[in-house]
Amino acid sequence: MASQPVFTAMSTSARQLHSLLRCIAFSQRAEVQITHSGIKFSVEEARVVQGLTFLDKALFSTYTLNLDDDQHTLPPFSISIVALLETLQIFGIAEASSSRNPYGGFSSSYGNAFTAPALAVGGTCRLSYQEPGAPLTITIQEGSVSTMCEMNTYEAHDNYEDDGGIPLDRNALCLKAIMRSTWLHDAITELSGTNPTALVLNASNRSAPYFALEGEGGPFGDSIVEFMPESKNDPTPSGTRGKMQPLVTETFSVVPPSGSHGRIRQRYKFDMVKRAGRAMALASKVSVRQDEQGVLSLQFMIDLGDGANNGARRDDNAAAAAPPSPGSVAFVDFRFVPLVGDDEDSESDTGSEEDFDRQEDNNASP
Template identity: 45%
Template sequence: MADVEPIFTAVSSNAHHLYTLLQCIGFAPKASVQLTPDGIRFSVEETRTVQGLAFLDKALFTSYTFNPPPPPPPPPTAAPTDEHNHDDPDSPTTDPTPYYPCFEISLTALLETLKILGINDSSSATSGGGGSGSSRAGSVQPGPSHSAFTTPALLLDRSCTLRYDTEGSPLSITLTETGIKTTCELTTYEPEGGEVEIPLQRDAIIMKIIMRSAWLHNAITELAATSPATLRISASATQEPFFALSGAGGSFSESSVEFSVENQTSAAPASAANDGHDEGAARAKRARLAPTVTETFLVSPPSSSSGGSRIRQDYRFKAIQKASRAMAVANKVSIRGDRQGVLSLQFMIESDVHAGNNSGARLSARGGLAPVVSFVDFRFVPLLDDDEVL
């Protein structure tokens, strides 16, 4: 029997970056996986109120091959009558929509596998004094000397291969290192029903804010200290505070974090207990020294909004915390909300996937290696007035 080309094969020179992206959505034990010509789509959800989407672009891999399988046969139907034409171009048999295989895997097992295979990748990425996360003392010390026995030299002949042979077969992960191969096969499962995607009405966006992800991560971390049950997002284009996050329902006092916005004189991020007194003077004083933390700030409440020019929406705080890992590693975040209250947090993560392996790397405008940009998207269903927060 002749060898059949696998449906999917991808080779990465750094498994740690794949682990970092998938760890952002690691709050659920299972993930739905879809293979496409442009990359791999991972989706997780919890109680149909929180959804995490991570897309591993094919640019993250040194090689990426996708051979789409033929679509499954349509389900049997009743015998055609005279009024049905077999040559109808709208019939299911001539559907031009491409078929991309989809299956479920244990995300926990996949993360553990990538973590083991990418341990040396992680240590090599953080070694040396030239990285952005190194200390000042380390930056002035001479760089380490490399020999044939140092980790960076050994990693030159290191690769991680993902392979999916046929529908229903395991997802194979193979680490090749200096002639030694280690293979792990993860069982794949048929999707349980259709994937339920939390819809974001892109034509009805009433709030769009782009800012550094670190600012959002710091704010959520500060609010978490009071153990709130609910996170309220408040935004206005005309009234202070222009953009604020507040936590309520916890065992301690309520707290809030206010942000300055582009071309506006508002408060810098600062948390304080809501004791009811007027902080207008203090807010104006801080505004003169506050840096702007948003790159884009667009707020347009619907005309039927009961809050006038201000948008207010509540979400489960524990649900928002599921995006904390993405907040910590991302460069920027796009915060969007639609008329129905669905919240989207889209994180932009830059990965230096070509470190230690310059083959096929793209050059930036400055002549260096250009990082590959990946996106991780979270969507949240809002709390209604009669919802009980657990």
């Protein structure tokens, strides 16, 4: 009799898994880390851009991990994320409606009950891993029809030094901003029109532009999108003006390194930043962070609840008062290594806030 698998999990929504994993499917292979709290998928390219998504165990109806007493996690392994996505959409899982949802998240618009997309949304997904080194078994079932796929697993590459990814020093952040993801998506889309080679992030806590994105090196010239600050004449409740921040941000903090004259200006390869485009369009919020070494983190919060994003505007104050429950949101994190040594003008080579901070603990788990 076969021994019990070391890991099994069941999801009632193959579409959720497919949509989250597709956000980071910019390379052929993904490294997988299975823990008691969930599954972390990591994809990287040339060690200058990395995408991570964490599938919390709350996303699954059942989640079982059988480890010895001296084990805390399974050895990481890699799989073909392209093959995994093809398996998850074996019954023709459809993308959300092409109509724009300005608040991010999963769209509830799939046509009527007789359209092909409406008939393709269903399907449960069962993941099974017999033992380290064994294939990852995926069983997709819709009604009385089921299909099973065994995906070969491979030895994972050597981990990075920090948390299994491009290291972001959270104790030395020089920029942190939280805003609606659609604002960032619109800015990147606008800059794409000049086909730039580099994206310049420009931020200051003293003078304008307080927060701006620039496209440089394109054949049609340079372009800039500036996020305008609050009016200087708007008083705070105490009657005195507070610190300046862009209107579109919920949180905005700039702490430039010493000798940078109060401004951060860092360059990144534009094509690499565009790898996060799918997550930008799907997410409701994004946390933009940069450390003193210039590593840029874009962490996207994606609402998963059916009623969370149905095209109607949400009450942000109510959402802030009641943090999302586990399983109602998922996080996708992109990290980018800066371009250095070729910018003479560079002055620095370098939900709620609590929701993003809690997710960092999941990404940093061994």
